[in-house]
Amino acid sequence: MVMSLELLACAEMTEADRRAVAAGVSGAALMEAAGAAVARRARELWPAARRILVLAGPGANGGDGYVAARRLAERGLAVTVAALVPPERLSGDAAFMASRWSGAVTPIADADFGAADVIVDALFGAGLSRPLEGAAADAAERANASRTPILAVDVPSGLHGDLGAPLGRGPVVRAAATVTFVRPKPGHVLLPGRTLCGALTVADIGTPEAVVPSLGVATFRNRPALWSGALPRPATDGHKYRRGHALVWSGPEFMTGAARLSAFAAARVGAGAVTIAGAPAALRVHAAHVSAIMLAEAVDADGLEKLFGARRFASAVVGPGAGPGVEAAARAALDGAESAVLDADVFTAFAGRPDELAAAIRRAPARPVVLTPHEGEFARLFPDLTDGSKLDRARAAASRTGAVVALKGADTVVAAPDGRAAIADNAPPTLATAGAGDVLAGFCAGLLAQGMPAFEAAAAAVWIHGEAAAGFGPGLIADDLPHVAPAVLARLLGAPKDS
């Protein structure tokens, strides 16, 4: 099984296959290895299965299916191939593999889906070019309705490997498990694709080692290996301000909780000092709740500017529970702090005016900025960015604004203006709870304050957020997240908390 960070877009996968062939590996050898991996996985997952139905499509995905059919039949299983097109209409390696299959082939319309113990879905993979319809749609729907476990080859048919969603309104196979090749694709990690794939495994099919690194892949799974090298490690001779002073802008007195969640989060991921800035009435509420966190008066954006003028703030958070004056506060933070995290109310304030926000961000292009919208806020801020996958949209927003964009959800995408992107798959459903976003903004700010580069800081914050929630388990409320974060950090830094 392959463990790696890269996620290959379908076009990159095609190029990987082309380069493998150019390096001397035959297409037939790749297909043989792919089909063999599918057969192995079927036997591993369902060792008691005796009757296998392989759905074979018109392209190379179908070719993999014919290989899997042969390999499973060689093991004594009763295998039937249900073909979408007659084998004589196949071409290339798929035609060759079909010619090596000597068992039963039935037209897909005649297949008995209920009579199989396992269905291998080899209808369409990376070559899906339009929604499933007609006989293909019918086959997908009958496979799903049969309740027989389905093992998908490369991707569940109908699911687009780049989008993580079906093309158009076509149906999509719901797989119990999926075997993909070389590397996962974005569609295996983005939702709903991740759910439709079931248990994903990645098979090595003999692609030479040098091929994937030669592709310049910029899309990754959000895993510690992507950013742990940049994770701040407190130095023994550290000084609290050297570990970074983060500022959190507070809303008015009846909505102070969000700012406190961000402030605790920034502190717990290691900011050396954290100050909450706000109006006196709000600060009086904060004072009843905080000890290590400092309070500073800033009635409005002018007050904030004065604070930024008086001392160095390594990062600032504006947006959580911010209320009136948030746009001016965001502008002050972008101008005055060394890095900024903009969240929540900032996106409402700049709704439909992303270019004005971008202009404010680009006034100091060297200053790292992270935007952390959820889908609703993203849609308000960028009403025209509706095309493509979540990955495409986050990338477009990052490139347009010059900020790192963390487009939140159960598959949070962190995208950088330079094109890098990371997709998270570690957030448990319990993380969908009030205030969790405020904590995420604080985690970002705390890591930025310690000098972590923005893309890495945002990706690390998202991952830590997910791990903290998963580690806490049921009953999670946002207040718990900052408290659990140190245990996650201890694991990342390799230091047991009690040593």
Ligand SMILES: NC(=O)C1=CN([C@@H]2O[C@H](COP(=O)(O)OP(=O)(O)OC[C@H]3O[C@@H](n4cnc5c(N)ncnc54)[C@H](OP(=O)(O)O)[C@@H]3O)[C@@H](O)[C@H]2O)[C@@H](O)CC1
């Ligand atoms: N060396 C390699 O490359 C290796 C590749 N491997 C395997 O190859 C797979 C990619 O193969 P592929 O490119 O042939 O595409 P695939 O998904 O089989 O389908 C293309 C065919 O389907 C058709 N079609 C598309 N959508 C349709 C629809 N809705 N309804 C009906 N028809 C539709 C499309 O028609 P067209 O768009 O041309 O009209 C074309 O005829 C990849 O996923 C992996 O499993 C492995 O063996 C490892 C080595």
Ligand SMILES: [K+]
């Ligand atoms: K498939």
